[in-house]
Amino acid sequence: MVDPREAVAAVVDPEIRVITIDELGILRAVDRDAATGRVTVTITPTYTGCPAMDVIRADIRRALAAAGHPDADVRTVYSPAWSTDWISTAGRAKLAAAGIAPPLATRDAGTAPATRAGTVVPLTLAVRCPLCGSAETEQVSRFGSTACKALWRCRACREPFDHLKAL
Amino acid sequence: MSSPFDFALALGDDALVAAQRLGEWTSRAPEMEEDVALANIALDQLGAARLLLTYAGELEGAGRDEDALAYLRDDREFRNCLLVELPNGDFAVTMAKLLFLSAYQLPLYSALAGCADERLAAIGAKARKESAYHRDHAALWVRRLGDGTAESHRRMQAAVDQTWPYAHELFAPWPGAPVDPAGLRGDFDAYVGPVLAEATLTRPADGWAPAGGRDGVHTEHLSYLLAEMQVLHRAHPGATW
CATH class of the missing domain: 3.30.300.130 (Fe-S cluster assembly (FSCA))
Incomplete structure (x- = not known):
């Protein structure tokens, strides 16, 4: 057993x-x-x-x-509510290896795009392309193939990719 | 109309009817990404509806589960606000409705997250993050269409004018409720006002304020929506797959 x-x-x-x-x-x-x-x-x-x-x-x-x-x-159970902070380090690495950009630091009310926690001026952090590593990426759609993902595109290698959006 | 059951039912019905309307866009949205977005938002609304209606059924204690409440009530027994049952209209009307709904649901769920009822607090804490995404999405489109071409501006303004009167019902005082919606109007105005201004749209004057949804008095649109939503379950009671 x-x-x-x-x-x-x-x-x-x-x-x-x-x-x-x-x-x-x-x-x-x-x-x-x-x-x-x-x-x-x-x-x-x-x-x-x-x-x-x-x-x-x-x-x-x-x-x-x-x-x-x-x-x-x-x-x-629904409480405490899940957030992307619950994803383990190993999980984040596996997502990236599978071509899914892992989530950035979460924000309180869930307003995308993600910003660096604790800064006075909200600063948008780049989502790195999981395929080529470039930070030259852009959001195509805030909603992706599943409820937890957004659709992004890399301006360097031109590939579209999923981004597990911070929640 | 002030029991916890009525409150959970009203919020659940708002989410359920909104989900059904948004779902009507599936395969019909102006572009693929928007199709996915609207389906995702519909799914979030459905998720909140399931939690709220399940809880309502438990509070009632009459053995009704989420399916019984969703599929086996007639229009007069639904407690959703009129805004969510209005037809989708063109894309601008859908975005105006979504902006008003999400600008109400976000502060509502946020307030619920801190209320004394543990179940409602858990649902609020979960749903508010999703509402924030809905509100951002709607605001983005309202800005884009309002401050777009002459034609998109004309249609976005028409959509706001058409749906604005229905926003008032959302904030009707509800004394004794876990969260009194009347207290959320300030958040709504503080968000929607600047979005409309940035979109070069005119905030409609407050006047006609249709209501009745919370008492089960609906527009003629709801029974058609329910007919489509409930037909399968009523034709095959208890069927599963």
Whole structure:
């Protein structure tokens, strides 16, 4: 029997398949009742309307069953709200390697583009092209292929890319 | 009309009907990026609606879940504001509606985030960040169209003139509610005023202020919207896939 925490932590995000739900920061807890053996997993959505949640719940149950924990309960919590700050360093590196520019520092109310935290004058930080590394990039659309992404374009290598927008 | 159930229901209905209207743009927006943007905003609204209606159902305690509330009520039982049920019109009308809605929802959700009700506070803290994106997006288009060509200016002004009267209902006093919307009007004006000015648009005079949505008295547009939204569920009760 595999440790339930280990099994759940390895579940990948169905929309961004290079990153696990643990690295994405949406896995909040995995608890196993020693008496009954029942596993309770607590997750939180990135966006309230995230359509991947049902698939994620099913994937968690499947991973637990395969690890020898068929009796599992998946709970969804909304507080504290997820923000891109929950994405781990390893997760950010994996996003970048997959051509998705990782999020910048978050801001309070979520007004894009991102600015350097703590400065008096809001300073727009460049999103680096994950393909060629250039900072000469521009936003094409504030909304991208999934709720958590924006569409950007590199002016140096001309490639479009996804940017996981700071929330 | 001041129980926590009524409040959660009204906010949930605002988000649900807004989601349905925005969803109508899917595959019909002026450009691909905008199609994706409007679908994303619709999805955010739907996400907030699901949380709010689920909570409303629990508060009511009559066994109604989010689906029962969304699909099995008639127009007179909906508590959304009239603004969200108005037809989409042209793109300018949709952006005017979105600007007014998001300039109301952002301070509303922000205030909810600090209210005593833990469930509403969690929903507010989550949804406000999404509302900020909606408001930025709408403001960007209102500026671009208002301060654009003569034709885009004319149509953006017409859209603002047409939808402005419906914004007043959003701030009708609601004593005893977790957040009294009347207290949000200042935030709304402080944001919308400069956006309209920057867009070279004229802020309409306050006069006619249609209302009734919170009491279940709607425009003729809502029942058509519900007919489309509810037909599948009513034809196949309890169906899943």
